[in-house]
Amino acid sequence: MAAPATISAPPNRGAQSFLKRLRGGDEVAHLIVLVFAAAVFIVTILLVWELWRTSQLSRHQFGLSFLWTSIWDPNSDIYGALPFIYGTIVTSTVALLIAVPLGVGAAIFLSEMAPPASSNVFTFLVELLAAVPSVIFGLLAIFTLVPLMRNVIGPALSKSFGFLPIFKGPSYGVGVLTAGLILAIMTFPYIISISREALLSVPREQREAALALGATKWEATWDAVVPWARLGILGSIFLSLARALGETMAVTMVIGNDPKIHASLLASGYTIAAVIANEFTEATGDLYLSSLIELGLVLFLITIVINGLARLLIVATTGPGTKK
């Protein structure tokens, strides 16, 4: 509290002009911060505008059919987004199918079961996991998960569930399922930390009332606490979905980079972010480059919508005070 000491010279005499000067200072300060706030706004507008402008060639050439064309052939200058949109959605779906049960389960344990001290430690560890850079996940996946998929998990899946089209065919290690697995590990920290916050904001009375009625601990949690926090949990799922859709490096390193749609999850695939990462610097020709940028625009629009939904849901549960 040493700070207020620096406020000296309260205006006494000649106060009028002094006050005016200070008010002038206020306006200057206001103007300066306003300029920087406006800069943030303008940069965001500029970002959208640049994506729109630089993808113009491709938008004019292919129109909306860009979205459902499944040919990606740089040699004949024909570009369609479908294989990448498909790959992006399938990898993210696989990731969520794994990450949601794990993440919500862990969030329930951390908010309802664990003693507060150890809950905080675990949450800190989980948040550290969220800080691990994407390229490191990719590095580890190449040398651990890919061989594991090729030699153990892949053959086992196609042996036991090979009658299902999604587990048919040989496993090369890289592929859609591998990418989904690594995305699951990258997204559950978000599910855990936000769902835990939503669960912790459930009033104590909810738990006590259920327990007093004779519910077991699990029944109180599942029937009284979780429904109360469901919007926040849903928000955390949307947020991690947005992360998974836009995730680039780890996916690029393990998905196999094949711009074709295969029914099998063991086969190679491609995502929007991965194709941009791989082909952008090598793109020869304006239409090629413009198509890649239009893919970026598509990805941008999808993530914006999902992020918006996530934020609405999280605000609805944890209240405007925490996450405005």
Next chain:
Amino acid sequence: MTAHLRWRKFLNGTMLGLTGACTIITVSMLFLILGYLIWNGGKSLNLAFFTKLPLSPGETGGGMANAILGSFQIIAIATIIGVPVGFLAGVYLSEFGGSAFPFLVRYAADLLNGVPSIVIGIVAWALVVVPMHHFSALAGGIALSLMLIPITVRTTEQFLHEVPQSLREGALALGASKWRMVATVVIPAATAGVLTGVILGVARIAGETAPLLFTALNNQFWSAGLDEPTASLPVMIYTHAISPYEDWHRQAWAAGLVLIALVLIANVAARLILSRGASTQRG
């Protein structure tokens, strides 16, 4: 009835046990990742890594000194641009805003925060690389600053908001003008929190690879200046990990260990600053 009760108790025990298992699985991932990195990276790390340039494919030895320097250059550029812009915009949102425009700025910051990193790369390429006609550390730094700005805006706003209203009123009652109140009372009181947010933000962009792929590109040699293609640790990890060369994999592990060490140290330091700041505020 007793059978039903037994079933409920069984369900209770099973489900609680399952949630515990979920926690153990998720937390153990961190230790698996760290352990494997330390094991492989530790074997590969040596003095040459910090002092030598990368060798051409197939040769054994060399290091990533240029990428370490490059990463620091790019992060420094991003910080120099991103932190002041984000901080002052955050001050505006918390202290000076009206109602309509702050909503737009807040919305823009959230939108920017949600933009996938690869898209940030495209935009920085269009804004910086195309007019300059070549890849550069500057373009990489600007790309990363676009990611740092929204993080800084929101943490600044959040921690300034948490400064008690009575402090502001006290300063105003002593005759301070608004900007003196903000500069000498509100901001100092929120320093620990803002610093934490900035450190976490910088740690996050330090590991970003996608925005650098076509802005800073990569470089096997020392970069001649900020307007030249520049190597960075994350991009080096990527190119080395996907290469077919055994010795490049070794270098990738070493780089991975160095990068994760920097990121985790920053994260732990940020927490320490926050907890110390909180306790001095209370004391």
